[in-house]
Amino acid sequence: MEYRDYYKILGVARDADQDTIKRAYRKLARKYHPDVSKDPDAETRFKELNEANEVLKDPEKRAAYDQLGNNWQAGQDFRPPPGWGQGFESQGGGYTQMDPEAFSDFFETLFGRGGFSQGAAAGQDFYSRSGRGAQRGGNSHAKILIDLEDSYVGNARTITLKHSEFDADGRPRLQERNIQVKIPKGIMPGQQIRLSGQGEPGTGGAAAGDLYLEVEFKPHSLYHLDGKTVYLDLPVAPWEAALGATVRVPTPTGTVDLKIPPNSRAGSKLRLKGRGLPATEPGDLFVVLQIALPPADSEAAKAAYQQMAKTFQFKPRAGLGV
Amino acid sequence: MTGNNPNTSLVAEEDFHLTLGELCRVCQISTEQVLALVEEGVIEPAGPEPGLWRFQVLSIRRVRCAHRLTQDLGLNLAGAALAVELLEEIEQLRARLRRWERLER
Numbered sequence: 001m002e003y004r005d006y007y008k009i010l011g012v013a014r015d016a017d018q019d020t021i022k023r024a025y026r027k028l029a030r031k032y033h034p035d036v037s038k039d040p041d042a043e044t045r046f047k048e049l050n051e052a053n054e055v056l057k058d059p060e061k062r063a064a065y066d067q068l069g070n071n072w073q074a075g076q077d078f079r080p081p082p083g084w085g086q087g088f089e090s091q092g093g094g095y096t097q098m099d100p101e102a103f104s105d106f107f108e109t110l111f112g113r114g115g116f117s118q119g120a121a122a123g124q125d126f127y128s129r130s131g132r133g134a135q136r137g138g139n140s141h142a143k144i145l146i147d148l149e150d151s152y153v154g155n156a157r158t159i160t161l162k163h164s165e166f167d168a169d170g171r172p173r174l175q176e177r178n179i180q181v182k183i184p185k186g187i188m189p190g191q192q193i194r195l196s197g198q199g200e201p202g203t204g205g206a207a208a209g210d211l212y213l214e215v216e217f218k219p220h221s222l223y224h225l226d227g228k229t230v231y232l233d234l235p236v237a238p239w240e241a242a243l244g245a246t247v248r249v250p251t252p253t254g255t256v257d258l259k260i261p262p263n264s265r266a267g268s269k270l271r272l273k274g275r276g277l278p279a280t281e282p283g284d285l286f287v288v289l290q291i292a293l294p295p296a297d298s299e300a301a302k303a304a305y306q307q308m309a310k311t312f313q314f315k316p317r318a319g320l321g322v
Numbered sequence: 323m324t325g326n327n328p329n330t331s332l333v334a335e336e337d338f339h340l341t342l343g344e345l346c347r348v349c350q351i352s353t354e355q356v357l358a359l360v361e362e363g364v365i366e367p368a369g370p371e372p373g374l375w376r377f378q379v380l381s382i383r384r385v386r387c388a389h390r391l392t393q394d395l396g397l398n399l400a401g402a403a404l405a406v407e408l409l410e411e412i413e414q415l416r417a418r419l420r421r422w423e424r425l426e427r
Binding site: 026 | 386
């Protein structure tokens, strides 16, 4: 088990007063809240912060933690000193507001042997399981990351869900299960998929709850999305834009030949009707033209540019008043 | 819960609406809290009265986010409502920024 430096996690000195600790915690909690932060480690950081705060905000727990001494380094192999756990009134009072699975073994060894107070965990975790009163099983939530193509085709995806279950000794244990989900055709980011009966099991023979999956899209190398509308940035040569051309263009449903009208400008949008995300009224695919300049990297290329300069009395900065 | 055969495809519903009761159960919050979020305009149900309200599926995400923010950061509902809207706006701006950054490459 690794020692955790709660002072370091909150970025405060070991002799910091309670107000300083509170301020440091609140500031970092805002920064690393998983709904706010885009940091991939935000959820881990947020849990660490809460664990550190849980200990340091409580004078009793803090005093107990301080008793371990300050010679420990974060990550160092930790074994509780002999006789640890005797004489602390707060034993068993851990996890007051928190999700038990969010806390480390280190915390649990120090403060958490007395069992878990269940039920207050809702909303703390991104895959939270309610476990509250009703006969029917609780609903579960998870996120699912899919590709744009999955939404076009309605692919089946296997996802792995992790959740904790309490074993016979009342200790949470991480369980994994795989389920295969057929992605509904035309689903958009932020939408929910409901899987009936895949939530928490009911008690006393009652029905299981439902599983809700929040859909997120992986960033795509070619396309980006706005609702049902899909955009593709298409580089074209200056002469293709100026003279018009028919070019091969990728779309999520296959390559098409696209006619570029003469005198097209950079940023022009060409619409491929109905080639956005599928739906009763499918979205459109917009091809946005980008003019790609060929490099002047040879004598012939330079000559061609010089020829253009002579041919066009072109004043690109005419609108700037200089 | 375990041992679910991964080879069976599950029936997935996407285009569904939720009643007030369903939304409360799904998000594990009280009716009063949902009413307050409607009051703040975080979620907008269709239907003339609470008994007939129908919420869009996107409401789930908003309600859960607002609820987590009030619980974890001690925001009040108005603050959480503002945060939810700003977070969505940031999300949209980030998507646009990603696009422009890609163009520059």
